[in-house]
Amino acid sequence: MPTKKGVYAKSVYKEPGPIRTDEDPFHSMMERFNIAADILELESGFYDYLCKPTHIHITSNPVVMDDGNVKVFEGFRVIHNDVLGPSKGGIRYAPDVNLSEVKALAAWMTWKCAVVNVPFGGAKGGVTCNPRKMSPGELERLTRRYTSGLMEVFGPEKDIPAPDMNTNEQIMAWILDTYAMHARHTNTAIVTGKPIALGGSRGRVEATGRGVMTTTLAAMERIGMKPFTSTVAVQGFGNVGSIAAKLLREQGCKVVAVSDVSGGYYNADGLDIIKMIEYSRANGFSLDGYRDADLISNDELLTLDVDVLVPAAKEDQITVKNAHDIKAKIIAEGANGPTSPEADDILNEKGTLVVPDILANAGGVTVSYFEWVQDRHGYFWTLDRVNRRLDFMMREAFDTVYDTAEKHDVSLRIGAYVLAVDKVASALRLRGIYA
Ligand code: GLU
Numbered sequence: 001m002p003t004k005k006g007v008y009a010k011s012v013y014k015e016p017g018p019i020r021t022d023e024d025p026f027h028s029m030m031e032r033f034n035i036a037a038d039i040l041e042l043e044s045g046f047y048d049y050l051c052k053p054t055h056i057h058i059t060s061n062p063v064v065m066d067d068g069n070v071k072v073f074e075g076f077r078v079i080h081n082d083v084l085g086p087s088k089g090g091i092r093y094a095p096d097v098n099l100s101e102v103k104a105l106a107a108w109m110t111w112k113c114a115v116v117n118v119p120f121g122g123a124k125g126g127v128t129c130n131p132r133k134m135s136p137g138e139l140e141r142l143t144r145r146y147t148s149g150l151m152e153v154f155g156p157e158k159d160i161p162a163p164d165m166n167t168n169e170q171i172m173a174w175i176l177d178t179y180a181m182h183a184r185h186t187n188t189a190i191v192t193g194k195p196i197a198l199g200g201s202r203g204r205v206e207a208t209g210r211g212v213m214t215t216t217l218a219a220m221e222r223i224g225m226k227p228f229t230s231t232v233a234v235q236g237f238g239n240v241g242s243i244a245a246k247l248l249r250e251q252g253c254k255v256v257a258v259s260d261v262s263g264g265y266y267n268a269d270g271l272d273i274i275k276m277i278e279y280s281r282a283n284g285f286s287l288d289g290y291r292d293a294d295l296i297s298n299d300e301l302l303t304l305d306v307d308v309l310v311p312a313a314k315e316d317q318i319t320v321k322n323a324h325d326i327k328a329k330i331i332a333e334g335a336n337g338p339t340s341p342e343a344d345d346i347l348n349e350k351g352t353l354v355v356p357d358i359l360a361n362a363g364g365v366t367v368s369y370f371e372w373v374q375d376r377h378g379y380f381w382t383l384d385r386v387n388r389r390l391d392f393m394m395r396e397a398f399d400t401v402y403d404t405a406e407k408h409d410v411s412l413r414i415g416a417y418v419l420a421v422d423k424v425a426s427a428l429r430l431r432g433i434y435a
Helices: 008-012 025-040 045-053 099-115 136-147 171-182 206-221 241-251 273-282 298-302 342-352 364-375 382-407 412-431
Strands: 055-064 072-081 085-093 121-128 157-163 230-236 254-262 262-266 292-295 308-311 330-332 353-355
Touching: 008 072, 008 308, 025 045, 025 353, 025 412, 045 171, 072 085, 072 099, 072 230, 072 308, 085 262, 085 353, 085 364, 099 121, 099 230, 099 262, 099 382, 121 157, 136 171, 136 241, 136 292, 157 171, 157 230, 157 364, 171 342, 206 308, 206 330, 206 353, 206 382, 230 241, 230 273, 241 254, 241 273, 241 308, 254 298, 262 298, 342 353, 353 412, 364 382, 382 412
Parallel strands: 085 121, 085 157, 230 254, 230 308, 308 330, 330 353
Antiparallel strands: 055 072, 072 121, 254 262, 262 292
16 A cells, blocks of 8 residues: 655665665665655555665685685675566676675666666676786686676576676676586676677677766756857766767867876866877876876866766765865766765755766666677677667656656656656566565
8 A cells, every 4th residue: 555655765764784874875875765765655565675685695705816825805796676677787896895885786777777768677796806906817716706606696587797897898708708617508698798709789888978978968958058068077087987078079068177096187178088098098097197187186076167077986976075066067977876865955956957877877788788689689780770779768768757857846866766666666566476
């Protein structure tokens, strides 16, 4: 039975998880989920079902390091939900990966897939390690051990991994090979974001950045902004940030600032993004030492007087500490969870149009879906076909989120959550609860 509006969702959520601060990603996810659940008057049992992961796997991964010593790395795979289809989501390698973060990221995958109408559930994996301090051989052994520990979890019809922070095509290739060795046959649909030579899709590498570009342009159209007269700042110069910057530049925007772990780079006349991508690649994926720009801090980048801000680095970058100082009219979230719920309130008050992560960065999983479809057909699409279909799905998702937000008089973020939670809850109602 539906519960009274505005009451149940808030009172039922008592599970704080291992860490709970204002900047805990799972808490951030739950804050938005609660608002959507209230608006939808979600049944209490469904509320409990949808906010909890269906499975949590924690693995211990011993690796023989190059110096001969054994080091053990903790690995996670969280399946948040598989109501709409097999669970889907990337694997990240980083020193601060923890269960609460992976749980949040898995839930975001569920909502993201629902927003863009991709028939997948949500999952996420992670290994607590510092890939920058590991050799290719150590990374390969870690990846293979992690994959073999999850043989019963992964599967083309069950749970399909992909790249995320600090993981790439090569790591996906090792996952494919390890899975194939254990399964005694090769099924390329086991993982997405792999090299084209192993059944990867054209356009997958650029897909997340391309989706950020498409949704940014859609947002600009809604508020009468033109790319040719717009300035952009991009936080993060990894796969998502660098491609988003390059494509927005191609659309006519002036990208005046970008940043990576080495700091921020600013040029009021516009940065040469192609040159910066080449520089970063040749410099161990770092902009450190890049000369044709003024150096600024990451905080300065976020509060620059620009039209569009693309946070494409990591979680909790826009918080109560800096939200008041943000001047951009549009924020397009290339990263997952870059804005805290408290910062959302400040930005809404100021009238900033935030294109939320579960919409703005969904281009990656959308082309992962195309990759999985192509692998299962054994028939591969042209780049043009991939990009056209991606553009269509991102535009359609943007319009549906926009309409949902207008209907409920809420932000695009809450509109996206309402759309996603409603879609998954409706599917669950149809399936029923197996007794
Ligand atoms: N890691 C990406 C994301 O957060 C892509 C996931 C996928 O392609 O499955 O959306």
